[in-house]
Amino acid sequence: MTDTRTRTAPSSVPPSAPPTAPATTSKPPRRGLRGRLAGQGKLVVGLGIVIAIVLFAIVGPFFTQDPRDSDNAAMLPPQPGHWLGTTSLGYDVLAQLAEGARGSLMVGVVAGLLAIVLSLLFGVVAGYTRGIADEGLSLITNVMLVIPGLPLMIVVSSYLEVRSLFVVALILGATAWPGSAVILRLQARSLRKRDYVSAAKVSGERTPRILMVEILPNLLPILTAQFLFAVILAILGEAGLSYLGLGPNGSITWGTMLNEAQGGGALTRGAWWWFIPPGLMIALLGCALSLINFSIDEVIDPKLRSAPAAAKSVRKARRAGLDVTVHDDGAPVRSGTDAQKEAVRR
Amino acid sequence: AACGGGADDPETTDTSESQSTEGGEGVATDRELVIWAGSQTPITANFNPYAVGVLHLANGGIYETLFAYNKAADTEPISMLGTGFEWNEDGTELTVTIREGVTWNDGEPFTTDDVVYSFTNDAAQPAYLAGAEAVDDTTVVLSFDTPQYTNEFALLGSTYMVPEHVFSANEDAEDAEAELTGIVAWPNAEAPVGTGPYLVDSTSDAAYTAVANPEYWGGEPQVSNLRYIGIDSNQSAEDLLATGQIDWATMFVPEPDRLVDAGLGYLNTQVDPTVLYTCADADMGCSGEQTDVAVRQALSVAIDRGAINEKAFVGLAKEISPTFALLGRDDKWIADGMPAAIEQSADAAQAGEILEAAGYEKDADGFYGKDGETVELTLTSVDGWTDYNNAAKLIEEQAAEAGIKVVASTVSWNEFADSRTSGEFELIMGGVVGTSTADPYQIYRDWFTSGYTTEVGTPLEPGFWNFSRYSNEEVDAAVAEASATNDDAVKADAYATVQEHIVNDVPYIPLLVNASQTFYNQNDYTGWPTEEDLYLFPPAWQGPSSGVILGNLAGTE
């Protein structure tokens, strides 16, 4: 009965304990990093994967051979020296994967940043101002939201003659912002009406400072979530564009790797080591970023964490016989008095 | 039966009959032959050989030429609707004998008037054709102002015979949507009238089918049903081949063995060279170090063609002759003293010697340069042409080993087309369209003479292929000489001159001859061109030869 030990702690909680502030605005008390991460399994796993991938991108290339070195035999299956085999040109897949991680992350981050900057511009400014500016910006946002992104990207990139990694990232970023802008606008609108914004005004703060110091920090969780989301979308988008042959030329990304693997008939030639890893890396990174988003969602809307946690703890309590009521949802049915007696005995 | 076609043999006997190649063991079959000739979906019904979107079956399967020429081997043309032809002394008249007893599939007889119409209608008449005249019921004479020996193939091997009574009625066809008038606007979608072995049966946006023409002059084809399908990616086509769902396709497959193991017949015919275009002539306005012949020569020896073929072309391409004569087919045209195949492995040392002899020195980074300027060449290839992109990457690496800095980059197809016609490029990885007959003449004329190029900045006209801006009076003269003769010896002499120059000047750095892989169902059908009997160029998309092959097929059981 491990959980009984935890409840030996003094349980006479002051009933007049201050209610906690509304969720969106609360911040966890400053505890150590370990303390803060405890119980945040998803966050830990997500961060772990992301950090691993970023490290792989940063250090990987120093430990692998030149990703453009064709001196190896072609289409080698995984083996010592080529842990992920080689491509049809004799490039080392692991080396390409590391270099591709750089490329993809760079596309993701640049596109994500651009998307965030644009969505801040269109979202927060629209949300904070009123009248024509708001109407105009919102209209643009809504229109952009409706115009399908990938086709637009395809059309735009097909007109471009040279597509560097950076240009592709810019295109992706420039089409990825409207969703976030809508969310940010709503949020900024509600923040604008918050009393602490009015209070700052009455204190004599200027608008830019109010935006930066009072409003922006409160948007941080949402901004982060949107940024991560934009990164995922950009990396997926880049992969899609690359598959269509509209990806960045001259750079290695997971998308271009997939494109080359596809072009080189990797799957039909049985070279799974060439085709599978880039796709998995994309999925893994996306999954990790989503996991982080999960935890951010739970910060933004604590119900998401507290409600399931509550249900869990109650089921635990019931299993321990701490509940005298009868439940029809699968919990053991016991007579009120039995349970009660047991509870009293404890 | 031997083919004439030489001026020294004016009275031609009958050329080889297509029926003659028909395998004896074949039987008639109802099994539907499924073909992928490269069509993509959606398929739009169009069987007008003059239209841009004409479907593959029309070229050869429905409309036939007078003769069928073999692009793949040095064999005699096969007699189709023509039974013989003859050049006059000076090459200004071509007399063709027409097969008798042929009827259009609507029952009308095929006549010399149809032949004349097929050569002289607005859509077909070439500029050099001065006139066409039916001399009697079986003879047509084509006349020219200048010798046209070299256009024999264009006239006899690629001009489709169309029924005057049908086509002339549609000369004013109008495609309102396309704002297009004339015969080319006519889709000819309803029961096209031709002489070929097949009749169109149905068309949908995904496939079209054909049935054997019972009245075919060569006898009713043994394979009674055809289905041409549209497939949108090589991957799908390969998968379909592997799973036995298509019977004939010509496409790039990196590991053909897998399909051969699955029981498919396989032919790899290499005819079209792949080269590096170099903007070669500074006098024509080219800029960049590649205008120096030493740089081109050095680069050429620095390239490891074996590795490129092995890695970028999966070992499927063929060695190229620096003379651009197709090895195997055109061997007789390679002048004495010319190397047959170009060196396959790289020779970095030799490249260095060439450059050093020309006054280049290595800089601190190990790259050659002159006067403090490092040689740096940009090599572009069309984005998405994976084999070319890969080859370019390999060349970048190989050149670097020889101390030549080449930067590989990919460009959009537009930019590629643009820069090669305008001449604003340094190096482009590109193809050279091979010749359709066993004679390198067309390549020499179209790709190496100054008549087929313009100054840098002025776009080349359509039909001009000299992207490298190579201009050499001696080459021009030699090519002119070759065009005016039908005497092989004279021609060979002229070619020797051409070859001497182009091998030394390397305006196009030869890489290899591209593969074209044809897969066919040999279990259920017989009569395919094979390694042993390469009677025609086998690709499913090639007209008119594909039509001839179709007429040749039969079931195995």
Next chain:
Amino acid sequence: MTATTTAGPLSSAAHAEHVARLTPVLTAHDVSIEYEVDPPVRAVQGVSLTLHRGEILGLAGESGCGKSTLAYGLNRLLKDPAVLRSGEVTFHDADGTDTDVVALDGDALRAFRWDKVSMVFQGAMNSLNPVLSVRAQLEDVLTTHRPGLSRTERGERCAELLEMVGVDPVRLDSFAHELSGGMRQRVMIAMAMALEPQVMIMDEPTTALDVVVQRDILREIMRLRERFDFAVVFITHDLPLLLEIADRIAVMRAGEIVELDTAEQLYAAAQHEYTQTLLSSFPSLLGDFSYDDGEGAGR
């Protein structure tokens, strides 16, 4: 540590006398409720309480003292992570049968709810389903608990209910967002009345409303109570209000009922110190008042 350590609420002799005349309708004994969070919160600790037929029992106390938790506990509406650690709740039906509320489950519990004990919640604003019309939500109750009623009967009943609380029956087809706060609260009360339950638990039914509207609604409740004679547990932290309407008042603090007495007695002679503090937090409108800026009320 046991749940029975509390000595029970303070109350006067007058109270005992008052109670003796009444019959109980709902009794709670030793109810303890805990929130299973880390660390666990003992929101209600060993509360025993009897609600009598037809009376209005006020439940007062400062925010967070466990009033709502207790009310939810009485009706078996505790939501995760709340757990009823101990206690017996017995409903004494008018027909003489007693129901062990704690032991109810499944269909029996659902049948019991609303029919015997109905509830009006803290925020009426959010108690109405925004996507269902008022009619649909009223009918929900009738179709569930009175399946015998015909369609027209149900319709009539709904209209009748709305009229009873002073809302025009045309509002039946309105949605929550089309009603004012006061109307919504009235609709909720009408809904609570739908099955003519014997007990109604009202958790701060009027806090979000204007004084004038609040007064109207209270008046309505009182009137209905006189008519149908149901018992009411009325929860609020507005002691003056409670004094005006309640027959008896229980003062809660830190999960326990510290004092339970008749309204008159509580006002006149509150025994518990906390009750006195609470009373003094409300300056009299008409009486005198003296400033006190000491630290006493500083929390």
Next chain:
Amino acid sequence: MRFYARRIGFYALTLWIAVTLNFLLPRLLPGDPYTILLAKLQRNGDVSPAIQNTLRLLLGADEDTGLWEQYTTYLGNLLRGDLGISVTQFPTPVTDLIGGALPWTLGLVGTATVLSFVLGVGLGAWAGWRRGTWVDSIIPSTTLLQSLPYFWVALLFIFVFSVTLQWFPIIGAYDVFTFDGPEWSWAFVGSVLYHAFLPALTIVISSVGAWLLGMRNMMVATLSEDYITTAEAKGLSRRRIFSTYAVRNAAIPSVNGFGIALAFVVAGSLVTEQVFSYPGLGKLMIEAVRNNDYALMQGVFLMITLAVLAALFIMDLVHGLIDPRARHSD
């Protein structure tokens, strides 16, 4: 009513912007369709002089008209349903090509999206209802599905299910080896369903996660609303609480997001169609891009925008039905 008036105004504006964007994009960049087409044809060998001539007549002549005039002509053409001529499928009008492809896309993407929506919302509602149980632990894994590149999944599916196992067809929207074009027969319908299965599965797999998560989170939030407690207090059955009280409210944001999400799904399905050679708009567009067929490309882009707008409009109507608050003001 006013709500709808505003929305319609918005749609009209968006449409106009999309149309104008479509007009401006190609004009911002140089490109001569004649050279492009000719070069394309020459890649396959001989182009007869006659064809060259016609092409020149048809495409080469570029009248020197002002931008505004071109714009009005363009708008006029659009109104008449004239989207120009495809270069890839010369000389088929773009409208014909789109007309042929649209039903397939609508069928495939529409079905897959609706399926994915229903499945996602259904599973999400269930997961939210069962919050705090083992179901929670499988939720994070759905993010993996969400992050898989569409085409990658599609290619793997083909490799495994169509080529290796040969359970499913490799190309097409129906059996192109048997049917000579669409027809009305059970066999054909069966064939269509059979061919749509894998592509639809790809779309569903890659998009269901988002719905599931969104719905699950909304359910969790909704379940703590007061009206849910009220419903419980009313003694309503769990079923009714689940469906009428929880799901109906929790689904509102999902339904609202449907239109927007559709834009994403359409984008993803472009690639899916390409992999499966599915004869829809996506494949058409990609062909167009690969062949520099600008008229076709723009036509398809316009069509996709239109389709998304139409979907949004329908969702607006639905939204009005399921959320009474939407019917009044914005």
Next chain:
Amino acid sequence: MSTLEVRNLVKEFKVRDGLRRSTLRAVNDVSFTLSAGRTVAVVGESGSGKSTVARMIAQLETPTSGEILLDDAAIGRRGRALADYRHQVQMVFQDPFASLNPYHSVEHHLARPLKLHGVARGKDVLPAVYGLLERVNLTPAPVFAEKRPHEMSGGQRQRIAIARALAPGARFLVADEPVSMLDVSIRLGVLNLLARLQREENLGVLYITHDLATARHFSDEIVVMYRGDVVEQGPSDEVILDPQHDYTKTLLAAAPEPSRHGRLRDEVRAELAAG
């Protein structure tokens, strides 16, 4: 003696209902004067325009018409003049949970106005912050200065909000329902603090509330608003004990009064018995 006077204040809001726009007159011709050392209460039911008046005075809204005069001079609306005005007139908001930014510490909340208004600089800021905290009875001050809003109770937060309003050295305080969000047991504490500060520092306080009892006891004068109009205004005791306007009477009748326990029950019973 300094005064803050509002004259014929009118505020109209443009409300859009679909395509139709209409104007809503939230405040209609409101005038009153607030003098240093005195408290004026504004009472009225929800939506009567109380907050709007407060926000206009705090210059968070611009009046549609009418004037606000500080020491008989029309107030400045921008730049230096606005800063000067803010220096003198400050506001305390209704919801102490919402009026403090959860991301900033107490110190930040108090130091900013000190710096902005040049009350303290550099090293002096922190002591000044502590001073403010002590003035609102939050001791030990260094402990509170470190805290963030969510670490404090509602009453403590409202004290911070009051301290912030005092920081610039304001002479007039607009308090918009400063205690309605607080628990009953701590309301009086906050009100008493306000009253003490007002007395000790000779503040002019505009006390907005719907609680008639506290309005009476904590203010010198009461302004009764009803749907944007002032229906009655006068010395507190007069308004409460001898209401003139019907609306004031209704309001008074509706206010719960502990001394009248059982009243409502008895009234209803009487009514029912009668009819």
